[in-house]
Amino acid sequence: MDISSIVSVDALGKPCIGNSPKELFAFGHLIRETEKLILELFGRGLVSGTTHTCLGQEICQMSVVRALNDPDDYVLSNHRNHGHFLTYSGDCLGLVAEIMGRQTGVCGGYGGSQHLAFRNFHSNGVQAGMTGIGVGLAHALKSRSSRGIVAIVIGDGTLGEGLLYESMNLASIWNVPVLFVVEHNGIAQTTYTRDTIGGDIVARGLAFGLSAWRLSDRDEDFSAQVERVVEDMRESRRPGMLVIDTGRMGPHSKGDDLRDVDERDEITASDPLKALRARCAADDVKAIESACQVFLAQVEKAAMESPLAGFDQPPEHSFKPALQIDCPAADSSAANVRLALNDALGKLLEHDESVVLLGEDLHDPYGGAFKVTVGLSDKYKHRVVSTPISEAGITGAGIGLAMAGKKPIVEIMFADFLTLCMDQIYNHAVKFPGMFVDSAVPIVIRAPCGGRRGYGPTHSQSLENIFISVPGLDRHLWKSSTQNRPVADQCLSLLAESHTFP
Ligand SMILES: Cc1ncc(C[n+]2csc(CCOP(=O)(O)OP(=O)(O)O)c2C)c(N)n1
Numbered sequence: 001m002d003i004s005s006i007v008s009v010d011a012l013g014k015p016c017i018g019n020s021p022k023e024l025f026a027f028g029h030l031i032r033e034t035e036k037l038i039l040e041l042f043g044r045g046l047v048s049g050t051t052h053t054c055l056g057q058e059i060c061q062m063s064v065v066r067a068l069n070d071p072d073d074y075v076l077s078n079h080r081n082h083g084h085f086l087t088y089s090g091d092c093l094g095l096v097a098e099i100m101g102r103q104t105g106v107c108g109g110y111g112g113s114q115h116l117a118f119r120n121f122h123s124n125g126v127q128a129g130m131t132g133i134g135v136g137l138a139h140a141l142k143s144r145s146s147r148g149i150v151a152i153v154i155g156d157g158t159l160g161e162g163l164l165y166e167s168m169n170l171a172s173i174w175n176v177p178v179l180f181v182v183e184h185n186g187i188a189q190t191t192y193t194r195d196t197i198g199g200d201i202v203a204r205g206l207a208f209g210l211s212a213w214r215l216s217d218r219d220e221d222f223s224a225q226v227e228r229v230v231e232d233m234r235e236s237r238r239p240g241m242l243v244i245d246t247g248r249m250g251p252h253s254k255g256d257d258l259r260d261v262d263e264r265d266e267i268t269a270s271d272p273l274k275a276l277r278a279r280c281a282a283d284d285v286k287a288i289e290s291a292c293q294v295f296l297a298q299v300e301k302a303a304m305e306s307p308l309a310g311f312d313q314p315p316e317h318s319f320k321p322a323l324q325i326d327c328p329a330a331d332s333s334a335a336n337v338r339l340a341l342n343d344a345l346g347k348l349l350e351h352d353e354s355v356v357l358l359g360e361d362l363h364d365p366y367g368g369a370f371k372v373t374v375g376l377s378d379k380y381k382h383r384v385v386s387t388p389i390s391e392a393g394i395t396g397a398g399i400g401l402a403m404a405g406k407k408p409i410v411e412i413m414f415a416d417f418l419t420l421c422m423d424q425i426y427n428h429a430v431k432f433p434g435m436f437v438d439s440a441v442p443i444v445i446r447a448p449c450g451g452r453r454g455y456g457p458t459h460s461q462s463l464e465n466i467f468i469s470v471p472g473l474d475r476h477l478w479k480s481s482t483q484n485r486p487v488a489d490q491c492l493s494l495l496a497e498s499h500t501f502p
């Protein structure tokens with residue numbers, strides 16, 4: 001679908017939106033009209049489920065994504081993602097068709113409004129769920145000396161999620177180029193965030209040692225200010241936090257707005273898109289609005305003509321061939337499970353530079369609570385990483401590393417604490433290959449379980465039954481009572497196969 005009557009695109013398909021009122025208005029208007037079309041399609045019964053529009057927040061949503069101009073940059077978004085997605089991809093048809101559940105949708109009609117993907121853009125509907133993943137992606141960028149930045153966009157209500165703080169801490173100690181963008185519209189669904197956020201927002205970023213900024217999309221110079229933030233990040237390669245004050249003009253999703261009319265009128269009166277329109281020449285406005293109308297009529301027609309996604313068939317892209325690591329056999333004479341694992345991990349680190357070990361207390365001379373990594377951190381200093389006590393955060397970081405081509409092996413000190421990783425496994429790792437056409441998540445999560453050592457009810461459980469019910473998860477259980485040869489061999493082949501699914 002040719003968008004050139006509204007904006008030019010670069011070689012990767014990303015819209016090139018300049019800083020003039022005319023260019024900002026043209027693209028902001030396209031986002032608004034696309035969302036109005038989506039709402040209209042809902043009204044006509046052509047879409048089921050729900051959607052979250054960014055009406056009133058278009059300029060805010062465009063700002064950071066617009067300024068990201070390196071091919072390695074990533075954008076991780078959330079439920080309110082249409083503005084981010086369109087600014088990154090320019091793909092109006094892909095968005096409209098996706099929400100309509102049509103095959104031309106960017107995710108083949110399987111994702112819907114909250115789950116969009118295009119190149120390095122991914123969105124998911126679990127609040128803060130993408131934050132650890134973003135840190136992992138940034139870690140991978142740093143390890144290959146890329147100039148890329150990862151922008152993770154959350155709403156202000158999401159400041160209540162604990163994983164966010166694990167992720168900010170990881171970003172800080174690893175000193176990776178992640179920008180946490182908080183779209184501060186003062187509300188989360190129907191709850192005012194002044195009633196749910198304690199203390200100061202920017203101070204949260206500063207407390208973790210992040211660079212921090214607070215801007216308003218009502219400011220005339222806003223888009224240029226955001227560009228400077230991104231440039232600063234690009235140069236410093238340090239993590240940062242950007243809080244953007246904005247205003248949600250529409251309901252949370254559809255029909256759920258408890259705010260009174262006066263309050264909504266006030267937000268509409270300060271609409272930054274309207275302010276930009278007023279700064280454009282009348283002829284330009286007319287041309288932009290008419291080009292947009294023509295273009296969206298074409299989008300609607302093409303979306304309507306696209307066949308519905310076939311929900312009776314699983315998406316084929318979920319089942320990619322496994323990647324392989326060329327690695328010699330493990331030491332079959334290892335005296336016990338620990339030594340067999342140590343040998344297998346050592347061989348993997350030696351034979352594939354993309355293998356990374358994350359876990360608590362892995363460093364030498366300690367070598368992990370069960371001594372599985374002894375000798376490895378001394379030898380592979382930057383690839384055997386002792387982490388904070390942040391099980392969800394490091395699982396998320398592992399997913400991000402895996403998405404960026406690494407082969408992470410995350411050690412959870414005791415299997416009991418896999419419960420803390422559950423959302424990252426259940427709602428992220430195993431779903432991404434099905435949700436996002438080009439995503440593989442070759443992560444291995446390893447944890448000792450079972451007891452008989454007197455560790456008690458929170459350190460001795462066997463939780464395999466929980467994971468049996470996780471679709472898309474390969475499960476392997478090795479018993480220390482079995483011979484060690486199969487343990488070593490299985491460990492090596494499991495890790496070496498580097499599965500699409502974890
Ligand atoms: C972990 C989680 N809890 C609850 C929800 C349901 N939910 C979806 S959006 C939302 C409000 C989010 O508010 P905010 O972060 O301020 O973003 P905004 O909608 O204002 O852009 C809630 C509670 C969710 N998607 N994920």
Ligand SMILES: [Mg+2]
Pocket residue numbers: 155156157183184185186187188189193
């Ligand atoms: Mg909000």
